[in-house]
Amino acid sequence: MPTPRNSRFDFQVNHDLPTTSLILVRRIRERFARRDARSVEDGMAAAERAHASQHRGDGSPYAIHPFRVALLALDYEPSCTKECLVACLLHDVLEDTELTQEAVSRQFGSAVADLVAAVTRYRPRNETPAQRRDSKLAKWRETMGASRDVRVVKTFDNCDNLISCKFIAPDKPAFDKIPRWLMEAQLLYLPLAERTNAEAARLIEQELQLYLAAGHEIGTWL
Helix, strand or coil: CCCCCCCCCCCCCCCCHHHHHHHHHHHHHHHCCHHHHHHHHHHHHHHHHHCCCCECCCCCECCHHHHHHHHHHHHHCCCCCHHHHHHHHHCCHHHHCCCCHHHHHHHHCHHHHHHHHHCCCCCCCCCCHHHHHHHHHHHHHHHHCCCHHHHHHHHHHHHHHHHHHHHCCCCCHHHHHHHHHHHHHHHHHHHHHHHHCHHHHHHHHHHHHHHHHCCCCCCCCC
């Protein structure tokens, strides 16, 4: 695969995993000293292993999402620490994989494990729409009052989820969820971004306008 001419990343393109990974490694090595860069790259490897059997709503390998979240943090959060970046990479592992908080703590330290735990929403089996609504609202209120690093991880997770909706084809089951996700972005993601990072808030506002202009509607919790 040819090497990109620069290390910038176009978030409006659904790049494949090798391209996303290559650009992220280059950005990590630009930002961090060798030892810290190696630790973040270990986080990339752990995320890719943990999500190896999973795919996103558009059908792409799931690991692309945490890699994009890390790239957003590198682009828009100048104070992003090594620990915060590794948490961006691992933000879904406790909720969606077999990896435990103890395992994350052993490999990456308690600061990373605590950040990942703080952005994790544990869901009951067969969660109803009403349970999902109440749980998401409770988690949002908790996150709004959390530390800046927790809010940074969740804000850029939200940003990429919203941007990536456009990659979902109409014949995919996830397409029907887009109106609800737009509602959540308007109600929850945007206020969190406004509290956390002005550029993230701008991105979310811009994305919402793009979806509305394309004919999507703001949905409900159901």
